[in-house]
Every structure is written in structure tokens, then in C-alpha cells.
Amino acid sequence: MPFFPIPFMKILVTGAAGQIGSELVPALRSRHGDENVIALYHRNVPNDPGEQVVGDAGDRVFLESLIAERDIEEVYHLVGILSARGEENPDLAFSVNMGTLKNVLDIAKDRKKAGKPIKIFWPSSIAAFGPTTPREKTPQRTVLEPATMYGVTKVAGELLVNYYFKKYGIDIRGLRYPGIISWKTPPGGGTTDYAVEIFYGALNGKEYVSFLKPGTYLPMMYMDDAVRATMELMEADASKIRVRTSYNITAVSFDPEGIAAEIRKRIPEFKISYKPDFRQQIADSWPRSIDDSSAREDWGWKPSFGLPEIVDDMLKNLGPKARAGGAPGM
Ligand code: VAH
DSSP states (O other): OOOSOOOOOOEEEETTTSTTHHHHHHHHHHHHOGGGEEEEESSOOTTOOSOEEEOOTTOHHHHHHHHHHTTOOEEEEOOOOOHHHHHHSHHHHHHHHHHHHHHHHHHHHHHHHTTOOOEEEEEEEGGGOOTTSOOSSBOSSOOOOOSSHHHHHHHHHHHHHHHHHHHHOOOEEEEEEOEEEOSSSOOOSOSTTHHHHHHHHHHTTSEEEESSOTTOOEEEEEHHHHHHHHHHHHHSOGGGOOOSSOEEOOSEEEOHHHHHHHHHTTSTTOEEEEOOOTHHHHHHTSOSSBOOHHHHHHHOOOOOOOHHHHHHHHHHHHHHHHHTTOOSOO
16 A cells, blocks of 8 residues: 555545445545545435435435536445345345446546546455356456356446446456455345354354355455455556456455364354255356456556454454454355
């Protein structure tokens, strides 16, 4: 992360209450100054000390006036319905994921014409891959035939952001996030959520029933790495960005047995059992490991947290919270 002060700019984070947004907003505020980062929430979030706006990114008129009034120069567009919840309500997933993205892109197109360019970050996902994609060391450029509506919106989104870059010159950058593990805000509606819920089980009842079976390897990353990668990508010189759909990125791959074994090194009595549900089929359509050499070569990506470091940090930080009973949909 460069340490030179970066120029004053107004940043908007949409979907700021989500798993990534709730940690990216504070990181951006400490980097750019509290007064320069505005969090857009769908409903009021009382414990955010910074500047927040409540509104719907799906409302083009609202979003356009917010961006104009605050003279926004950078948008981190994180609004989205994830894989599992998206399979329960595919129409909603399509309209939220695609409708809000199109709003942001069209506003950026109009602002650029008015001499007010906006730089955009948009999260894709390994969910853009499907059962016909090579599953080991999945390459940057490969078959994209996802088996979920969430994945469809990620592939469509990647093609859309690439189009707006090529046709209108909008500086949009994206990452195909793997499963993200964090302790501050429980994840919601994802297939990789087991890798967070397992820690609540380990700290509360010393056991966890996994909805994915042993041998279900998935690419994962710790939130600290995900936030740093996002900011490093956005601060990289534009000349270094050679992928305008979204970059493959990962840190570690493991299966439920692997993370359970790592937890047992610290909590010997921890037990895991298995009760696969509909999310098993989603996970089986995703890569087991990712080739992120393009991100490493183009803008210097390098993960810091491996599985032991993730488990240490989760148990250290989640302990008090989990013991207080706060646990995601278990
Ligand atoms: C999900 N956490 O499970 C998200 C992510 C790669 C998975 O996109 O849907």
C-alpha cells in the first residue's frame, strides 16, 4: 500500500452495510479522511460514525442527484444479492444486481460527458465460473457458464463493465472475489458462509454442522486481504490494468475438513458434522483453486493471510462476540 498522501476526492460506497462494505468503508475513511467517504445504506445504520445516506441505488434519479450533489469522483459499487439467496429469489437477484450496476455505469457515462469522470470499483466473483470451467488453478480467461443467477449477473456485469470501459472510457476495475472470511459483520446469503459460521460453532457449542461436505474445496480469502486488494487495485496506475472484466484473485483453498482441523489445533474438542443442503450443488459448480497470476503480474497482488493466520485472527477477534451469542443464521 503506497504511503504518499493521495489527492482529496469524494468517494461513495454503495451496499455499505454488507460484509465487504462494512469493512471497506472504515478502511477508505482512514486512507482518504472521514469527510471524503460517504456510505450509502438501504436502511439506517446507527453505529456508523461517518457520513451516511439512506437510499436505493436502484433509483436512478436518487443516485444521480446524490453523486452530483456530493461531486463524487469514485464509486465502490457493492450492492448485490449473493449466490444462495439469489437462488431462492432469482428475479430479485437479477434486478438488484444488474439494475443498480447499470445505474452506476450510466451515471458515470453522463458525468464523463459533463467533464466529471468517476472511477468505479465493482465486485465480480468466482461464481462467474461454472461446471464447464477448469476447476483447478482456474485461468483468468476461460469458460464462463455459471449455474446460478448470481453467477449470471457476475458474467453479465463483467461484460457490461468491459463494454463501458471500451466504448465510453469509464475507468472501472473489478475483482473476482473468492469466499471472504471476516468477523466484524456476519455474511449473508452466500455459499461460502460456512467458513465464517464454523467459528461461531467452535466458540459457542464446540461443534458445527456444515452445509458443505468434506472434500468441497473452495478458494477463500481473509477480509483484510480483500480490502487491501480492492484499494491497491483502485490506486494502481491505469496503465497497469490489463483486465477490464475482473481480475482473478485468491489467497488459499480449503475444504470443511481442512479448516476444522486447523481450528482443532487450537480448540481440540471442536467437532464438525455434515448435513449438505442446496448450497452443495452451487459449491460443486465453482473452482477448487484459482490462478491469480494476472493480478500478481499487472498490479502486484500478494495475499498475507493463509489458513493458520485466518484461524488465529478469527478466534482472537470473534471470541467475545461469539460468546455473547451473536451468530449468523445458524
Ligand atoms: C457467495 N460469498 O458465497 C459469496 C461469494 C465466491 C462466493 O461470491 O455467494
